[in-house]
Amino acid sequence: PDFDLRQVRIVELLARRAAHILLNAYDAATGLLTRPAFEKRAQAAMRSEAQASETCVIYADIDRLHVLNENLGLHVGDEVIVRVAEVIRRALAPRMLASRISGDRFAVLMGEAPLDRGREFAEMLCEQLGALDFIAGGKAGEVSASFGVARVGDGKQPLAHALAAAEIACKAAKDRGRNRVELYEDSDQSIVRRYTDVTLVGTLRHALAHDSFRLEAQAIVSLNGA
Numbered sequence: 001p002d003f004d005l006r007q008v009r010i011v012e013l014l015a016r017r018a019a020h021i022l023l024n025a026y027d028a029a030t031g032l033l034t035r036p037a038f039e040k041r042a043q044a045a046m047r048s049e050a051q052a053s054e055t056c057v058i059y060a061d062i063d064r065l066h067v068l069n070e071n072l073g074l075h076v077g078d079e080v081i082v083r084v085a086e087v088i089r090r091a092l093a094p095r096m097l098a099s100r101i102s103g104d105r106f107a108v109l110m111g112e113a114p115l116d117r118g119r120e121f122a123e124m125l126c127e128q129l130g131a132l133d134f135i136a137g138g139k140a141g142e143v144s145a146s147f148g149v150a151r152v153g154d155g156k157q158p159l160a161h162a163l164a165a166a167e168i169a170c171k172a173a174k175d176r177g178r179n180r181v182e183l184y185e186d187s188d189q190s191i192v193r194r195y196t197d198v199t200l201v202g203t204l205r206h207a208l209a210h211d212s213f214r215l216e217a218q219a220i221v222s223l224n225g226a
Contacts, residue, residue, distance in 0.1 A: 027100045029078065030085030035107075038099030042109045042159050045097065046152065055111050055152040056118035057159070059166035060088070060125065062104040063144045063178045072141060077104075079134070080143055087128050091121070107163060115151050115183055122147040122181040130179065146173035150184035 003011075025037040033041065046055060062084055069077040081104055088098050088106055095111035110118050125147065132143040148169025152162040165184040173182040207213055 027085075030082055030089075030100045032085050032089060032106070033097060033099040035099055035101040038097055038101065038107060038109070039159060042097055045095075045109070045111055046159070054114040055109065056113050056115055057150050057152055057162040057166045058108040058110065058118055058122050058125075059148040059150075059163065059170045060084075060106040060108070060122070060145045061170050061174070063146055063174070065104045068141060076134075076141070080104075080141075083132055083134075084129060084143065084145065087132070088125060091125060091128070101163075107166070109152075109159075115149060115185075118149040119181055119183055122149050126179065126181055144179035146170050146178050147181040148173060148184060149181060 025034060026032070027034050062080065065077050065080065068080060081100075084104075085100060085106065088108065092098055092108075097109040099107045101107045108121070110121060113121075126145065129143050129145050134141050134143075148166040148171070150162045150165035150169060152158050155161060169182040169184040173180045176182065
């Protein structure tokens, strides 16, 4: 009774707008940022800092989640994703952003943090996830994740390149036994080669889609004039 109809309409519009922003910015299951919101905020943070100090990105992928889904049910896999997200959220410090970028994969941006600090943070997360356990359907389960850490460099798309590099390092961590942390470093030729292969595949697909190949030929002629 203290508000007229116009005021009620304004409040309803504001509430809808706020709900729309929240639904697009935060993942409903985990409460972490969605990938678009993460990228937008990360880019804004990097611009404000003007790259005055090192920044790194951590890429995390839950190990063998498909095995849990197949053996214990999809609801158990969903619970594991939520619990992993909770571990990440509780570990965040100021100047950090975290996102559930897809399915069972997460990303963390660490401002003012060199690569070594990123590795330390990822190792701490790895240890905390290893302490998680649960029982579903009378079966005990273990949780672990593989992590890749990469430095955010310069260029036109520094965040995208850093995420790609961190993902490559994460895949290397899985190849090397899972439940571990790997750094993307130029000195690690196996990781660099993997990154080059991935980017080359993207270039080839783009060329195929846009008919960008060109056939070149060299005539073969006899040197003796015959």
